[in-house]
Amino acid sequence: MRRTGGQVLALKDISFSIPAGKFVCILGPSGCGKTTLLNIIAGLLKPSQGEILQNGIPIAGPTKERAMVFQSAALLPWRTVIRNITYGLEIQGRSVRDAKITAQDLINLVDLKGFEESYPRELSGGMQQRVNLARALAINPQLLLMDEPFASLDAQTREFMQLEIERIWSKTGQTTFFVTHSIDEAIFLADEIILMTARPGQIKASVPVALPRPRSPATKKSPDYHSLQDNLHDLIDQEFTQAIQKNITGLEARP
């Protein structure tokens, strides 16, 4: 599968699968085409070559089988928390009253009780991302797509949100495809990590994460966690070395 934007090849020779009930992280540097890949899976972009199947059916556009959690919370500033969570359901034709019942469950799940009638600007960054998540979960998608949702949060909030994701995931068993550039985030959350390289985006390796669940702050101190960290760092270092060598040989080849 590949997508070319103008003349730039963004992704090349990408092939993988996301098993039901699994949490798959895609890990890669900025500009490696992670978000492009996510947008293609969401059905927001069409690949110039190749295809993506969900349950054996090709993805042709956005459907209610997939929902996206955005990097910027992308909340409607004129809607309250609960009406932001009902937004996806309303788009899909559910009545507001009906959608609010679903939304209330999700408000409980993401721990936003008491903030139903608050506006996004009154919430912290972490809380906004909870609303963002709840809005996506509200449509009960088969596949949840998350695009670096914690990239703009401070380090502490980020760690806390990772714990929250673990807690929510263990409750819902939601099949999730999570984009990140943080090695720690990927290891902590994933069942499987797909490591990508840049320009054009390619898959470098697929690393299974067998750390026991539910994961907790203690997980990050376990020997298995550290060996995964080392493993991923090694793979990334390899990539650096290769890239540097490529540049040097490129220079020498110049007349």
Add this chain to the structure above:
Amino acid sequence: MIGRVLRRLWDGIPLPLRNWLLALASFVILLVMWEVLPSTGAINVFFTSSPSRIVLAAQWLFQHGLWNDILVSLGEFMLGMVLAILLGIFVGFMIGWYGTLRAIVEPYVNMLNATPRVALFPLLILWLGIGIESKIAAVFLGAFFPIVISVMKGVKTVDPELIKCARSFGAKDRQVFTTLTLPACLPFIISGLQIGVGRGLVGVVIGEMLAAQAGVGHMMAQASATFQTDKVFVGLVLLTGFGFVLTEIIKQIEKRFDSWRI
């Protein structure tokens, strides 16, 4: 000693009320000076009039057809504004939404918006006569363009991330418009209205002064031509009051929707 006590009393008043009292005091002093100075002979009452003479002139005018002038002006203004608001919002949305239409229409909008509207009045009089029609058109031309331009800007500034979010849920164009574009444009409609109201008011007054058979502007022009300064001031007070009230109303509406701004 007394000064100290007064100072303490004054400082005890809450700041907003203090500011309001200051504004009121300065206004009262201005009125008193306006009344007293001409009677001392320091300034010529023929040019400046005075509050009491304005009140007398107003009384006389109200008994001799001022109500009719007010109704005519108000009618012209309201009709012109309603047309400008409805058409302005519609056209603004259309050219904001459809890129091709924008490419064709936007240059004309910008060109006409840059034209001093007064320069079009002689044409309006030629086309529509000296009745209320030319004044309605004058108001319309004043208010229409600021509204169109503001709404058009609003459509363009809808957060692309929000549109992406709506699309990811499978939103159709109509849904993107009603759930995102429309609410996101509300503050822009209001700021367009704010400029539009001022321009519309200018339109009606100047239109009436140039060529009309009735209206507050017409009354003022006639009074001026016959050296009746007091009557000119009556018209001025009416227009100032009306403009002030309108601006305040829009300020309140704007406050109501302030939270909608992204």
